[in-house]
Amino acid sequence: MNAKKLAGEKAVEQVKEGMVVGLGTGSTAYWAVQKLGELVKDGLHIKAIPTSKSTEKLAIELNIPLVSFSEINEIDLTIDGADEINPTLDLIKGGGGALLREKIVAHSSKKFVVIADESKLVNHLGSFPLPVEVTPFGLDVTKREIQNLRCNTILRQSDASNIFITDNGNYILDCYFESIIDPSIIHTQLNMIPGVVENGLFVNMAEQVIIGYNDGRLKVLEK
Numbered sequence: 001m002n003a004k005k006l007a008g009e010k011a012v013e014q015v016k017e018g019m020v021v022g023l024g025t026g027s028t029a030y031w032a033v034q035k036l037g038e039l040v041k042d043g044l045h046i047k048a049i050p051t052s053k054s055t056e057k058l059a060i061e062l063n064i065p066l067v068s069f070s071e072i073n074e075i076d077l078t079i080d081g082a083d084e085i086n087p088t089l090d091l092i093k094g095g096g097g098a099l100l101r102e103k104i105v106a107h108s109s110k111k112f113v114v115i116a117d118e119s120k121l122v123n124h125l126g127s128f129p130l131p132v133e134v135t136p137f138g139l140d141v142t143k144r145e146i147q148n149l150r151c152n153t154i155l156r157q158s159d160a161s162n163i164f165i166t167d168n169g170n171y172i173l174d175c176y177f178e179s180i181i182d183p184s185i186i187h188t189q190l191n192m193i194p195g196v197v198e199n200g201l202f203v204n205m206a207e208q209v210i211i212g213y214n215d216g217r218l219k220v221l222e223k
C-alpha cells in the first residue's frame, strides 16, 4: 500500500464544488494533485493555486484551472506535505525548497491540511535539517547570524557544481539544530535576520494532519 497516496487521496475528499484549493509540493502532495486532476476530469469545478513551479506544471498537465492571488480573496483549503510533524502539529517543510510559496499559500487558507506517511511523525522537530530561504546578497553575513542561533548550516546544492535556486531566485541554507524545543522562538529569531526570506517552520498553521500507513490504515490528527 502506498501510504503517501492513501493520505493524499483521503485529504482530497474535503474538496468541494467551487472551492479555491492550494496545491502543495512534493511526493505526497503529488498524489493529492493527481486525484484532483481525476475529479476535475469527471466534472468537478475548482480553482487552484500551486505552491511551486513544479506543481504548477503538474496542475496544467492535469487541466486543473489555476488562479492568481489577484483573482481571489481567500483559499478555502490547502493540502500539502511535510518533512517533520510534532505532536502539536508544528511542522518542518521545505525539503523540496518550496517553503516560501507554501507558507504564503497556507497562511492565506481557511483550512490547511497536511498529508504524510508515518515516517514524518517525530517527538521533537529538528532531526530533519531546517530549510531557510535566504537572499543571495549578503549570504555570508546571513549565514553567520543564523549560525549564532546554535546550528550548523549547509548551502543547498542542486548538484555537485550548482547552488540550488528556489522558484523565487533565492538560496536555501539547511540548518542543523541539535533539537528544536520551541519552534516558535526559532521561527521568530530566524525571520528577524534581514537576509532571511522565510524559514521552514510552520508553527500553529496545520489544522489537520492525515497520516497514511503502509498497511493501509489512516490516522487523522487535529488541533
Ligand SMILES: O=C[C@H](O)[C@H](O)[C@H](O)COP(=O)(O)O
Pocket (backbone or CB within 6 Å): 024, 025, 026, 027, 028, 029, 080, 081, 082, 083, 093, 094, 095, 096, 097, 098, 099, 102
Ligand atoms: O519543499 C517541499 C515541501 O515542503 C514538501 O511538502 C515537503 O518537503 C515534503 O515532501 P514529500 O512529501 O516529498 O516528503
